[in-house]
Amino acid sequence: MARMTDTLKIVHKNQQKIQSYMHEQEEIQDEEEYQKRKQVKTPAPSVAISEEASKKLELIIQKIPKRKEDLFAFKINWELFERSNLIEKKLRSWLVQKSIEQIGLEE
Numbered sequence: 871m872a873r874m875t876d877t878l879k880i881v882h883k884n885q886q887k888i889q890s891y892m893h894e895q896e897e898i899q900d901e902e903e904y905q906k907r908k909q910v911k912t913p914a915p916s917v918a919i920s921e922e923a924s925k926k927l928e929l930i931i932q933k934i935p936k937r938k939e940d941l942f943a944f945k946i947n948w949e950l951f952e953r954s955n956l957i958e959k960k961l962r963s964w965l966v967q968k969s970i971e972q973i974g975l976e977e
Contacts (some may be wrong), residue, residue: 919927935941 935944
């Protein structure tokens with residue numbers, strides 16, 4: 871009986887070591903994935919833009935709220951948004967792509 875409990879203790883200890891190792895491996899993989907995603911950068915537009923256009927773009931970027939609270943409090947001109955047809959031009963294809971990636975179906 872004593873040998874049986876000793877054996878069970880050893881087995882239990884080994885299981886804990888295996889679980890600990892597996893957990894460490896998952897953390898390493900998560901960290902590697904995080905580092906890979908962090909390294910991915912948005913490619914720069916291949917179209918050369920004028921200095922004036924670049925300055926205008928900088929001004930627009932500066933207007934983007936940086937804090938979460940400011941971002942959610944930002945007033946959106948919905949009439950202008952609807953007139954621009956932005957959803958159809960840009961968002962629909964992106965949403966379809968993400969939908970297919972996530973669930974395998976086009977919504």
